[in-house]
Amino acid sequence: MSSLWPSTISSLNDSLTVLYGSVSKLQAAKSVDVTEVIEQLKSAAESSRNLRALVLSELPDANWQSRAELDSILDEIAKRIEARNIQQQRSRLLGLAAELERGKIVHRRQVRQQQLTQLRDDAMKELRSEAKVEGAPKTLPGPEADEWIEWACNLKEPEDAAALQTLRNAFPHVDEFIANLEPEMWTAKAETPA
Amino acid sequence: MSSSWASALASLDEDLALLCESLDKIEAAESIDVAEIVEQLKAVADSSGNLRALVLSELPDVSWDDRPELEKVLEEIARRVDAREIEARRSRLLALAGALAQGAITHRRAARVTQLNRLRDDAVEELRSHSEEQSPPSVPGPEAGRWMEWACGLSEPDDTESLQALRNGFPFVDEFIANLEPGMWAFEHDGFEAVAPPPEAEQPEDAVDTKDSELRRSRLLGLANELERGSIVHHRAARVSQLNQLRDQSIKELRFHASLGGVPPTLPGPEAAEWVPWACGLKEPEDSEALENLREGFSHLDEFVANLEPDMWVPAGKVAVSTAAATAVTATAAAVALAPEKAAEPRQEAPKVEPKRQEAPKAEAKRQETSKAEAKRQEASKPEEPRVRPVPIPIERPAPAPARSTATTQKTGAPALVSQITSRIKDLSQGKSRLFILIGAVLLVGIVGATQWTLHRTHASNGPIKPVDTKAPDLNAANAGASLNTPAVAAPAPATPTPPDARNDKTAKPKDQNAATQQQQQQQQKPVNLINGAGLLTPSAMPKTAKTEEASLTAAAEPPNLAAGSLPNGASNSVLNIVKDVPVAQPKIAGQKIRVSSGVAQGQLVRQITPVYPQQARNAGIHGTVVLQAVIAKDGSVQSVKALHGPPALIPSALDAVKQWRYKPFSLNGEPAEADIQINVNFNP
Numbered sequence: 039m040s041s042l043w044p045s046t047i048s049s050l051n052d053s054l055t056v057l058y059g060s061v062s063k064l065q066a067a068k069s070v071d072v073t074e075v076i077e078q079l080k081s082a083a084e085s086s087r088n089l090r091a092l093v094l095s096e097l098p099d100a101n102w103q104s105r106a107e108l109d110s111i112l113d114e115i116a117k118r119i120e121a122r123n124i125q126q127q128r129s130r131l132l133g134l135a136a137e138l139e140r141g142k143i144v145h146r147r148q149v150r151q152q153q154l155t156q157l158r159d160d161a162m163k164e165l166r167s168e169a170k171v172e173g174a175p176k177t178l179p180g181p182e183a184d185e186w187i188e189w190a191c192n193l194k195e196p197e198d199a200a201a202l203q204t205l206r207n208a209f210p211h212v213d214e215f216i217a218n219l220e221p222e223m224w225t226a227k228a229e230t231p232a
Numbered sequence: 233m234s235s236s237w238a239s240a241l242a243s244l245d246e247d248l249a250l251l252c253e254s255l256d257k258i259e260a261a262e263s264i265d266v267a268e269i270v271e272q273l274k275a276v277a278d279s280s281g282n283l284r285a286l287v288l289s290e291l292p293d294v295s296w297d298d299r300p301e302l303e304k305v306l307e308e309i310a311r312r313v314d315a316r317e318i319e320a321r322r323s324r325l326l327a328l329a330g331a332l333a334q335g336a337i338t339h340r341r342a343a344r345v346t347q348l349n350r351l352r353d354d355a356v357e358e359l360r361s362h363s364e365e366q367s368p369p370s371v372p373g374p375e376a377g378r379w380m381e382w383a384c385g386l387s388e389p390d391d392t393e394s395l396q397a398l399r400n401g402f403p404f405v406d407e408f409i410a411n412l413e414p415g416m417w418a419f420e421h422d423g424f425e426a427v428a429p430p431p432e433a434e435q436p437e438d439a440v441d442t443k444d445s446e447l448r449r450s451r452l453l454g455l456a457n458e459l460e461r462g463s464i465v466h467h468r469a470a471r472v473s474q475l476n477q478l479r480d481q482s483i484k485e486l487r488f489h490a491s492l493g494g495v496p497p498t499l500p501g502p503e504a505a506e507w508v509p510w511a512c513g514l515k516e517p518e519d520s521e522a523l524e525n526l527r528e529g530f531s532h533l534d535e536f537v538a539n540l541e542p543d544m545w546v547p548a549g550k551v552a553v554s555t556a557a558a559t560a561v562t563a564t565a566a567a568v569a570l571a572p573e574k575a576a577e578p579r580q581e582a583p584k585v586e587p588k589r590q591e592a593p594k595a596e597a598k599r600q601e602t603s604k605a606e607a608k609r610q611e612a613s614k615p616e617e618p619r620v621r622p623v624p625i626p627i628e629r630p631a632p633a634p635a636r637s638t639a640t641t642q643k644t645g646a647p648a649l650v651s652q653i654t655s656r657i658k659d660l661s662q663g664k665s666r667l668f669i670l671i672g673a674v675l676l677v678g679i680v681g682a683t684q685w686t687l688h689r690t691h692a693s694n695g696p697i698k699p700v701d702t703k704a705p706d707l708n709a710a711n712a713g714a715s716l717n718t719p720a721v722a723a724p725a726p727a728t729p730t731p732p733d734a735r736n737d738k739t740a741k742p743k744d745q746n747a748a749t750q751q752q753q754q755q756q757q758k759p760v761n762l763i764n765g766a767g768l769l770t771p772s773a774m775p776k777t778a779k780t781e782e783a784s785l786t787a788a789a790e791p792p793n794l795a796a797g798s799l800p801n802g803a804s805n806s807v808l809n810i811v812k813d814v815p816v817a818q819p820k821i822a823g824q825k826i827r828v829s830s831g832v833a834q835g836q837l838v839r840q841i842t843p844v845y846p847q848q849a850r851n852a853g854i855h856g857t858v859v860l861q862a863v864i865a866k867d868g869s870v871q872s873v874k875a876l877h878g879p880p881a882l883i884p885s886a887l888d889a890v891k892q893w894r895y896k897p898f899s900l901n902g903e904p905a906e907a908d909i910q911i912n913v914n915f916n917p
Contacts, residue, residue, distance in 0.1 A: 104256070
């Protein structure tokens with residue numbers, strides 16, 4: 039679920055809490071600032087309208103009659119969003135694996151080339167293995183697959199320590215491959231023979 | 233809690249409920265109209281502010297933090313408000329009691345004033361008694377200063393609700409107000425302008441001859457017819473029924489006297505057409521003599537005119553103004569059942585009266601003149617049109633009884649019989665015929681009475697044995713409700729005439745007329761008292777020659793005298809001699825059901841629901857009288873009621889109404905008793 043959802047829901051709940059506090063005072067026939075309470079009411083109504091719009095954007099045909107029914111719908115939406123996120127992560131892993139497979143390593147020394155190719159194969163295996171994991175796969179930092187090698191090869195410590203650490207923890211083989219690869223050794227796509 | 237508190241709190245909660253519904257929609261991110269909810273919020277704020285202001289108006293220094301604390305504050309306020317309301321009700325009752333106690337009742341007749349004073353005392357006591365209750369009831373109507381005017385102006389059916397509330401909550405006050413006319417009431421400081429006294433009625437000459445007898449008889453019948461043809465109007469149906477009953481008794485009394493063979497008693501006053509206004513104008517002490525004559529000779533008639541106000545009487549030929557369709561149903565409950573086949577008889581007799589009137593002696597002519605003058609004076613001194621015009625209720629009169637009917641004689645009771653016998657004895661003393669027939673009749677009555685008394689003694693054998701002279705068993709009660717507590721109807725005038733001064737003296741008046749009657753009975757222990765209790769008054773001037781026969785007659789009610797060899801021929805009666813020597817057992821009356829005459833029952837009626845005339849029956853022209861037989865429980869409620877006869881379409885309505893009636897509890901010799909009564913309900917389209 040995007041960050042918009044929880045913030046909208048919490049905004050509604052907060053404004054309602056304030057409003058109910060004022061209503062309790064009214065119920066007890068205590069003195070209140072009516073103008074202030076009206077503003078609280080308008081704020082709560084605005085949050086309510088935002089939340090409604092969000093729900094309808096996710097489920098245009100959704101219909102509910104109470105807060106309990108709304109909460110059920112929100113749960114359903116959260117599940118859908120989570121599944122969608124997992125699928126996106128899995129797709130990224132497989133996309134990067136395919137990109138690595140299609141690329142070509144060039145080096146003046148054959149042994150070094152073979153060594154790097156071996157590291158690439160291990161990284162590909164790691165990515166595809168992680169993509170097959172049941173549940174949510176580990177998050178791969180960085181951009182989309184076609185830009186990923188270039189982005190990774192330019193990571194430097196200490197500036198990109200966080201990204202490097204994430205990569206090292208989640209995908210050690212990918213990290214090993216990238217650490218040995220220089221940008222000029224990588225040709226993104228095998229050139230088709232003329 | 234007062235209504236403003238309750239409504240303010242309810243208003244707040246209602247507005248809150250609406251707002252909370254809208255807030256629930258906001259919380260659920262439902263589609264909403266924000267402007268509408270803002271209005272709801274403003275309404276809540278207003279209600280809240282109102283409630284807050286109310287609370288602070290009651291308890292300016294109070295503070296609270298939340299709703300539970302507010303509710304505690306409200307409970308405290310409710311307690312204070314309740315206490316204040318109770319105090320206000322109490323103060324109002326006491327103020328009204330004070331106003332009633334301070335006011336003065338004015339009436340031309342001292343007996344009526346006494347009666348109304350007694351009712352007033354009961355009402356005051358009832359109000360004061362209620363004021364001492366933890367939560368006194370609320371008396372309907374305005375503040376004490378204007379209450380009497382308001383109450384006397386209540387009329388049925390317009391003010392049925394107020395009257396019902398008054399009747400249910402304050403029966404004694406209701407009884408007082410029902411008997412009081414606005415003109416009779418004045419606060420002490422208002423003073424009271426007495427109506428100009430009518431000229432003193434001349435006494436009839438002592439000399440009695442045949443012509444005079446005929447004249448007297450004609451006058452009696454003429455007045456009976458006049459009473460029969462007239463109508464009684466009053467704004468309270470129950471009062472109409474009561475007066476109607478008294479009127480019927482008066483008619484019977486007049487016809488009974490006219491039917492006697494001897495010289496009938498002289499009726500004071502002018503001719504029949506002017507008699508009622510004349511009688512209603514009699515005042516004490518100015519007209520004491522005429523009143524005394526009336527009271528002694530015609531106790532029922534006296535009772536009737538004492539209760540009647542001039543403006544309640546509509547003579548024959550005058551049309552009573554009817555203002556309410558509801559008056560079409562007239563329930564003359566407990567009307568005296570008379571033989572319908574004789575209904576036309578009095579009207580046939582009426583023309584005979586006129587020639588007799590022309591032969592009236594000078595004294596009679598003079599009396600007529602004075603009564604006419606009095607009538608004119610009354611017209612001049614009549615109060616202005618009443619502020620609230622009473623609803624006249626046409627009176628449905630029962631058919632008159634045959635003058636010499638045996639049934640009538642039985643219903644009239646022992647006093648009538650005594651009068652009849654007295655006349656017979658007068659005839660005998662003058663050497664007239666039918667001596668043996670009379671003696672035979674007296675013997676028969678004596679034997680029947682003795683047998684009845686003996687039977688009572690036999691039934692009473694389980695009770696405590698008391699000496700002969702303690703108290704005679706009340707045998708008349710079974711037939712005529714002799715010892716019932718019947719202040720309204722069955723309160724007879726005293727056998728020994730009371731001086732007018734004594735009757736006017738408030739301090740001398742008995743608190744309870746029944747108690748006074750009982751006291752009289754105990755003191756005198758004469759047969760005549762038992763007879764008085766039956767509702768008719770025996771003339772005090774009884775011919776001496778009647779003593780023997782009267783004693784034998786009343787022996788039926790007083791065992792010791794019965795056994796004292798009272799048979800006219802002097803023959804001893806062995807049964808009676810045995811009775812003489814045996815202590816008399818007090819009859820065991822607890823749990824007995826007494827049979828009460830309809831007139832007595834009517835006097836006990838405290839709540840009367842008018843029957844609904846079924847529209848379908850009205851449209852179909854169905855009308856008539858439904859005769860009901862009812863058993864009144866010891867507490868005065870109608871225990872059971874059944875229809876004896878009447879139009880089937882009208883019976884259910886009559887039953888429904890009568891079931892809701894309520895009587896003052898009946899008692900027999902001081903013990904609560906169930907009563908068996910007959911009720912006639914008339915439906916006139």
